[in-house]
Amino acid sequence: MDGLNLLECCSPLAREPLGEADAAALARAFKALGDPVRLRIVSIVASHEGGEACVCDLTASFDVGQPTISHHLKVLKEAGLLTSERRASWVYYRVVPDRLAQLSALLSLSSEVAR
Template sequence: MSNQTLPIEDVSAGECCSPLVREPLTVDRSVDLARMFKALGDPVRLRLLSLVASHDGGEACVCDISPHFDLSQPTISHHLKVLRECGLLDCERRGTWVYYWVVPTALEELSTVLGTTTPVTS
């Protein structure tokens, strides 16, 4: 085995990560991505992300989201917090309401890392 290290990519240059088929993930990158995938592994959070992303203007007030679920407001807030902490959502308080939007670069990272450069055969 080689102790060779991979070059660190400059995220600020617009390159976030390579598809898994091109090069292995670094330890730090795999931890970050695993947090995002774990958050999306919950059906409520996946649906929350979808509702926010598909809302008019690309952002949604928690008052627009809550009626779509048979859950308490604190439970919805918890799920939104998980999505914020892993970097998939961001938010801003406006008066008494909190508005959420999807972080586009986070979705790009997930999409890119799962992307392939060669056709997948079964």
Template sequence: MSKQGGLPVLGQDEAACCAPMVREPLGEADAAELAKMFKALADPVRLRLLSLIASHEGGEACVCDLIGPFDVSQPTISHHLKVLREAGLVGSERRGTWVYYWVLPPALERLSALLQTPAATVSA
């Protein structure tokens, strides 16, 4: 088992018994950091933006590619992208006049690992 950002990343043999949320309570710092990520994802526009970026060809998208699907202004899209970036969910890089965004897989893996529930405790 390796650690990334404070929470363990589970191997396949450990996933069945030891999901982080079930194994031990979150510490204050981890809870604050994870809450920031979940809060960023709680907005429908930001959730869609993350999905658009992740599914974009090549795994990254120019801000110019992200404006069309939304009925909001470019500054509003830029604000939502800033929130995703500050939450640690996307990375960005300026190339000329445009900014390109990509999803940061370790952040999504961290959220996913936190929410995994052991198969034995799931009731039908």
């Protein structure tokens, strides 16, 4: 996502219009977070001790089945919001901090632009 430079003072929305590819990629990430279960999954993973959570840690937090949790995890991974690592028979998930920073930077405005 070359259009998103996190070191700039202003978000890309305030600086210049997004290109089609950047807009499509960012829209996928926002759409993935638009589901309450997926938003909670990201929150649980991010706040879990060590910054990672096992699938077994996630399934206990929801009233949906494991296949549904797996689907939500797949959507979050495809949107670039989570990464995973298999260890023995369990899969551990971590939030991708740079991806969340991109989403945050896109929506933040400098004090000059916000006036």
